[in-house]
Amino acid sequence: MAEVRMPKMGDGMEEGTILSWLKKExxxxxxxxxxxxxxxxxxxxxxxxxxxxVLTKIVVTEGQTVPVGAVIAxxxxxxxxxxxxxxxAPVAEPxxxxxxxRIADDEPxxxxxxxxxxxxxxxxxxxxxxxxxxEVPVPATERVLASPLARRMAEELGIDLARVxxxxxxxxxxxxxxEAYQRAGGERRPAPPPATPDVQRPTPVPALAGQEIKxxxxxxxxxxxxxxxxxxxxxxxxxxxxxMDRAQALLKELNADAADHKITVNDIIVKACAVALGKVxxxxxxxxxxxxxxxxxxxxxxIAVGIEEGLIIPVVRDCQAKTLRQISAEAKVLIGxxxxxQLKPDEYSGGTFSISNLGMMGVDxxxxxxxxxxxxxxxxGGIVREPVVAGDSDEIVIRSRMKITLSADHRxxxxxxxxxxxxxxxxxxxxxxxxxx
Numbered sequence: 001m002a003e004v005r006m007p008k009m010g011d012g013m014e015e016g017t018i019l020s021w022l023k024k025e026x027x028x029x030x031x032x033x034x035x036x037x038x039x040x041x042x043x044x045x046x047x048x049x050x051x052x053x054v055l056t057k058i059v060v061t062e063g064q065t066v067p068v069g070a071v072i073a074x075x076x077x078x079x080x081x082x083x084x085x086x087x088x089a090p091v092a093e094p095x096x097x098x099x100x101x102r103i104a105d106d107e108p109x110x111x112x113x114x115x116x117x118x119x120x121x122x123x124x125x126x127x128x129x130x131x132x133x134x135e136v137p138v139p140a141t142e143r144v145l146a147s148p149l150a151r152r153m154a155e156e157l158g159i160d161l162a163r164v165x166x167x168x169x170x171x172x173x174x175x176x177x178x179e180a181y182q183r184a185g186g187e188r189r190p191a192p193p194p195a196t197p198d199v200q201r202p203t204p205v206p207a208l209a210g211q212e213i214k215x216x217x218x219x220x221x222x223x224x225x226x227x228x229x230x231x232x233x234x235x236x237x238x239x240x241x242x243x244m245d246r247a248q249a250l251l252k253e254l255n256a257d258a259a260d261h262k263i264t265v266n267d268i269i270v271k272a273c274a275v276a277l278g279k280v281x282x283x284x285x286x287x288x289x290x291x292x293x294x295x296x297x298x299x300x301x302x303i304a305v306g307i308e309e310g311l312i313i314p315v316v317r318d319c320q321a322k323t324l325r326q327i328s329a330e331a332k333v334l335i336g337x338x339x340x341x342q343l344k345p346d347e348y349s350g351g352t353f354s355i356s357n358l359g360m361m362g363v364d365x366x367x368x369x370x371x372x373x374x375x376x377x378x379x380x381g382g383i384v385r386e387p388v389v390a391g392d393s394d395e396i397v398i399r400s401r402m403k404i405t406l407s408a409d410h411r412x413x414x415x416x417x418x419x420x421x422x423x424x425x426x427x428x429x430x431x432x433x434x435x436x437x
Contacts, residue, residue: 002051004035004073006066009045009345014224016040017065017217018072027055029075036072041221043312043343053077146173153178218309226369234410237367240422244383244400247432254324254436266303266357267328269380269425271435274299274319274327276424277353283421284352286373287411302351302371303331305338312338313371315351324436355380365403375412378425379405 006016017039023029034046035055056076060066144161146154150173154161157178164181166173215223229235247268255262277284277299285295299320302313314334319327337343353375356368359382368379381403390397404425408418428435 001056001077002053002075003071004047004049004075006038006060006068006070006072007047008068009038009040010349013040013068013221013345015065015067018060018062019044020062021058022046023055025055025058029053029055039217040345041217043341043345043348045345049075051075144173145170147175149175150178157182216309218312222310225372229369229372233370233372235370235407236410236415236418237405237407238415238418238422239365239403239405240419240426242402242404242426242429244402244429247429248383248400250432250436261325261329261332263324263328265359265383266355266380267324267331268429268432268435269355269357269378270301270303270316270319270327270331271324272425272428272432273301273353273355273378274322275428275435276421278320279424280417280421282413282417283376283408285375285412286352287375287409288373293412296352298352300350300352302348302354302374303335304354304356304368305335307339307341309341312343312348313351313354314338314343314348317350353377359383359402365405367405368407370407370409374409376406376408376418376421379407381405 009016019037019039021036023033023035029035029049029052031049031052033049035049036047038045038047053075054077055073057074058072059074060070060072066072144164145166145168146161146164147168151161153159153175154164154173159178159181161173164173164177166177168174168177244265247265251263251265251268281295281297284299285293288294297320298318300315300317301319302315304311304313314331314337316322316327316330316334322330334343334347337347351371351374354368354371354377356377357380358366359380361382363381364384365381366379368377370377383400383402385398385400387396388399388401389395404422406418406422
């Protein structure tokens with residue numbers, strides 16, 4: 001018997017939801033067959049069987065969410081049951097003593113027989129009353145049979161238990177009896193007078209009306225990871241202005257003869273970052289859980305892509321070894337798959353650095369939150385035509401300029417290193433013909 005568990009498919013995945021079972025109990029399965037479709041916080045992914053056999057039991061039903069590592073199904077050997085459908089015959093449980101009587105809201109109450117004993121004990125003369133060592137006098141209302149949950153609710157709502165009709169064993173009061181009494185408009189105990197008559201209690205402000213929306217799995221993941229990043233990673237920010245006239249001229253020349261595959265500003269920024277990471281390798285690193293710094297020789301650069309459900313960061317791998325056109329072609333494929341919700345886990349995990357570009361939406365500048373466990377992320381603003389002072393002549397000229405802001409992890413990087421990295425990005429973008437060599 002083999003257990004099928006919810007796999008971890010990508011960095012940061014903590015749970016998954018079974019969207020549909022592609023096989024049913026009793027089906028024969030070959031190793032590698034897709035048996036279920038799972039919704040993660042990034043994409044919908046099919047789970048393959050890790051061995052052959054018969055799907056003997058489905059543990060997690062469609063629509064149910066379970067944590068990574070939880071058992072979702074069981075696969076047994078081929079001869080899986082006498083019924084011929086692969087299912088195990090039910091095994092009768094051994095008889096066991098009847099459990100103690102419990103109420104519907106799953107809290108213990110005194111049984112009817114126990115109530116009878118207590119009533120009989122209350123008729124004894126005072127000197128003969130059995131008394132436990134820890135027994136203390138209680139209010140008369142405590143003689144009403146009720147579950148602890150019902151008592152707490154009555155106390156919070158100011159309801160006298162003596163006025164409530166119990167429907168539980170022995171006439172005990174349950175949670176549903178308190179709720180029914182409240183719906184029927186039952187009387188409440190008068191509120192105690194304020195301790196200080198001269199002090200006016202503030203009038204509670206009514207809650208604003210609004211629509212309650214359950215966030216998507218992706219939005220829940222974004223909320224969890226951004227809070228984790230801001231709480232655990234000491235961010236600091238460095239901004240620099242880059243002149244983009246030469247980069248725009250290069251793109252115009254490269255795309256002059258391109259029918260459909262045009263290189264974008266984002267592509268050239270990715271290549272410039274790969275060059276800068278090679279010259280300032282301290283940025284291409286992570287702070288490990290063991291408290292060490294791990295640096296990488298390869299530049300795996302994530303590109304933040306906004307989609308309807310939120311944000312996802314597909315990763316272009318080995319950017320230091322790829323040409324500008326190769327980076328551009330791979331980025332287009334990944335961005336297309338991201339927007340179609342078709343990315344595989346290995347296509348959005350394992351990045352060493354990320355960029356986020358909002359320039360195409362008219363944003364001048366912004367700061368981005370680091371994508372753990374990376375050491376930094378670069379935020380790209382829009383290219384703006386503006387007057388600047390040229391050289392020593394004090395001549396006013398018009399230039400195309402763009403602001404870039406690095407969010408850096410202060411555990412690994414300091415201001416000087418962050419500034420050196422931005423200088424290298426600026427140098428590559430302002431002398432861009434070296435990027436196509």
